[in-house]
Amino acid sequence: MAAAPLAYRVVASKGAEVLDVEVRGATVPLTLDAPALPYATVTSDGGTAFRYRFRLGDAARELDSRKWAFADGDGLYAAPSTWLMRPDTVAPGDRFTLEVLTEPGTSFVTGLHRASPDAGTYEGPVWALGDAPWSGFAPFTLLRDELTGAVVETAIAKGKLTLTPEQVRAWVRRSVALVGAYYGRFPVPRVAVMVLPCKGDGICFGTAMGNGGAAVLVWLGADADVDTVMKHDWVLPHELTHFALPNLSPRYSWLEEGAATYVEPVVRTRRGELSVDAFWRQMLEKLPLGLPEKGDRGLDRTPTWGRTYWGGALFLFVADVELRKKGSSLDAALKGIVAAGGTQEVRWELEQTLAAGDAATRTHVLTALHQKLGAAPGDVDLPALFKQLGVALVDGQVRYDERAPLAKLRRELVAPEPK
Ligand SMILES: [Zn+2]
Incomplete structure (x- = not known):
């Protein structure tokens, strides 16, 4: 019989400078990768729940790394692997649930699957927590689409952009549709696309991450126009194509x-x-x-x-x-x-x-x-x-x-x- 899922409840405060995390259902010691450990302080390990505080803001500014955590504009970005303490031994069928509560004005966006279509609770296999997909805490503009077999959640970070949110959305839709056209449908059922502003008139950079979900981070130039994103961009289609193969060594x-x-x-x-x-x-x-x-x-x-x-x-x-x-x-x-x-x-x-x-x-x-x-x-x-x-x-x-x-x-x- 499968064990009850490991249940995380995260309360983000001061934007998401501080994360107070409660974990229920853990039967073995929980740990983090070495670079993230100094930012976690155990606040209670008695009773039925294990609690700790994670200083995400400090981690983002000091580690300043896409692998661990970074700050960009008003947002803090880090794969959950950085801030969710996880069991040091995992059985293949082990699952987790994740609930994240943010203050008004800050949204949490992640590549992890939602537990139900509109729920603010996420879930996945515990093995994926070691390398789980990008997540962000920011004052995002959120847009949702369903096309070519996938739910597409677009999150636009605050910052100067020539394109309107609807034009950014059209770019994401076009890129998802391209990948869907090659494969017959989009390869994964849900993807989170976080759009962050950068300088210039092109697409600066993109990166994709799977493992129990799917997320893309893509940096869009403040001066990029409609033609650039609708006719000439190869970066976002490239990143989205990555979801159509498994993670390999x-x-x-x-x-x-x-x-x-x-x-x-x-x-x-x-x-x-x-x-x-x-x-x-x-x-x-x-x-x-x-x-x-x-x-x-x-x-x-x-x-x-x-x-x-x-x-x-x-x-x-x-x-x-x-x-x-x-x-x-x-x-x-x-x-x-x-x-x-x-x-x-x-x-x-x-x-x-x-x-x-x-x-x-x-x-x-x-x-x-x-x-x-x-x-x-x-x-x-x-x-x-x-x-x-x-x-x-x-x-x-x-x-x-x-x-x-x-x-x-x-x-x-x-x-x-x-x-
Ligand atoms: Zn690539």
């Missing part, structure tokens, strides 16, 4: 980053945001950055920027071509991984992930390609592949050869979606 970051790096321009081209020329120019110019350099030890053991992002994209591009030659596609393989439960909410082994994609396409393309490129540099002849596809850069222009053996495959790869 850091050794396999190339698959997580490669999938986001490859799927984002594919789907933006199919939906008409990028021209076909712009897509192939990006592949012709950027995929070579993913080729092994001298001394390379394979994708699993060469964690450089080029190999992680573009080496990973190259893996998926080659897989897409191989699968299409066999009458399937990378779309089918990646959808198959999601359909088997392999989203960012869970942790999987690489072998299980690739096998799920192979099962969906009734091939061994992903597993075989990893055997070739994972532990050794491998030998992808990219110029020969582009020649077979009939695409080249000539005098700075993208040129096509419709008599090339794989010209039809090349056209189908980014063909517009049927209306």
Whole structure:
């Protein structure tokens, strides 16, 4: 029989400078990661509840780290792993509930699942508490959407922005819809998108976090306009694409980053945001950055920027071509991984992930390609592949050869979606 869930009740005061936490149902000692420990003070460990105070404001200003906690504008941001003391031993079926009470004017937003659609209580597996998705305490503007199979909670932090909250919402909707279009539906049932202002006219940075839920932090330039976010932004679609693969060991970051790096321009081209020329120019110019350099030890053991992002994209591009030659596609393989439960909410082994994609396409393309490129540099002849596809850069222009053996495959790869 499953144990009663571990029940957290958090009262945030002075904004969220101070969190008073009550824990019920803990049967083993509770702990925090070492950097967060100095900010927690046990206030009562007698009776049925364990109570402690966490100085989130001090932690955010002193640690000032996206991994642990940071302050931005009027908000404090930290994964719950930083401020929720958790059991040092966890059984697979153990669950927790989390209730957070804030003062008027401060909202709590988290990637963790709500216990019920409108409840201010969240819940999840205890194992996820070690690396739970982003959470923020701030005077947010909150917007809620349901589209392409997901509840999307957008939280806009205070600060100077050219875009109105409705325009920010349209940007989030557009980005969720792009990812939903590739995968048939959005890969996870709920996502929290926290939008923080930054300087400039672009999108400064984004980061995604799963494990028992899904959250994105994205920094939007104060001067960014509608065209920038609706036509040119690749950052938010990239981050949202991350939810369509499981958490893998850091050794396999190339698959997580490669999938986001490859799927984002594919789907933006199919939906008409990028021209076909712009897509192939990006592949012709950027995929070579993913080729092994001298001394390379394979994708699993060469964690450089080029190999992680573009080496990973190259893996998926080659897989897409191989699968299409066999009458399937990378779309089918990646959808198959999601359909088997392999989203960012869970942790999987690489072998299980690739096998799920192979099962969906009734091939061994992903597993075989990893055997070739994972532990050794491998030998992808990219110029020969582009020649077979009939695409080249000539005098700075993208040129096509419709008599090339794989010209039809090349056209189908980014063909517009049927209306
Ligand atoms: Zn990424």
